[in-house]
Amino acid sequence: MKKLSVWLLPALTALLIVGCAGQKGPAEQAVASAESALASVHDLAQKYAPEQLGAVEAQLQSARDSLAQGDYKGVLAAAPALSAAISGLKDAATAKQADAEAALAKAKDAWGPISTDVPKMVDAIQSRVDILSKSHHLPKGVTKDTLASAKSGLDAMKSAWSDASNAATSGDFTTAMSKAQAVKDQATQIMQSLGMSSS
């Protein structure tokens, strides 16, 4: 009995060391696979799902830390969740990319008509403002403040329209449309204030 117990503890210890060493390879492989998978979606995720990317990177770093500490069992236990997170990240980023591209295509289609409309609205307003500025009195419903507001509004619209046009020229139709619609809305408001509806 004494002979057995003398050898039992060292034998069990050796088994434990061998067992842990046996998990090192798979754990290293698991981390390497996760790093490779994340690298392949990194740029897409950075652009379309940056917050989710941050969370997955934190998960990966945790696995790296566990590996460095020799917690191979922990790495292997966390590997499935990490793999699922990376897969989910790819799906989310891909979906958001598709949405963004659809929105861009829609904005590009809408740019044509509005890029014709808005300059003509501005021209019409400019013409009216120029004439009213020569008037000895103002028409009913139009005050000095209304006219002054229309003049400053014209300056603001021209500046904003320049920004919208520049955005369209650079291909950013989403920004261009957002700015263009704001100008159109302002032009509509000014035309109403000047009594410019047709009858």
Place this chain on the structure above:
Amino acid sequence: MADEKTPATADNPYTQIYTVQSGDTLSKIAQKYYGDASLYPKIFQANRDQLSDPNRISPGQKLRIP
């Protein structure tokens, strides 16, 4: 492009349009839209493609009000 008889406002869909009523004159229309009857030439010039005499307008005519 605008010429002598086709003013620049002719192809602007946002130029205000007024339908002439019985008894209207360009001066009255200018008074209404500009607050100043003496500005009637602005309306005449904007409608040279359909007006040859500022004193002759007809009910139903659709005039551009620049």
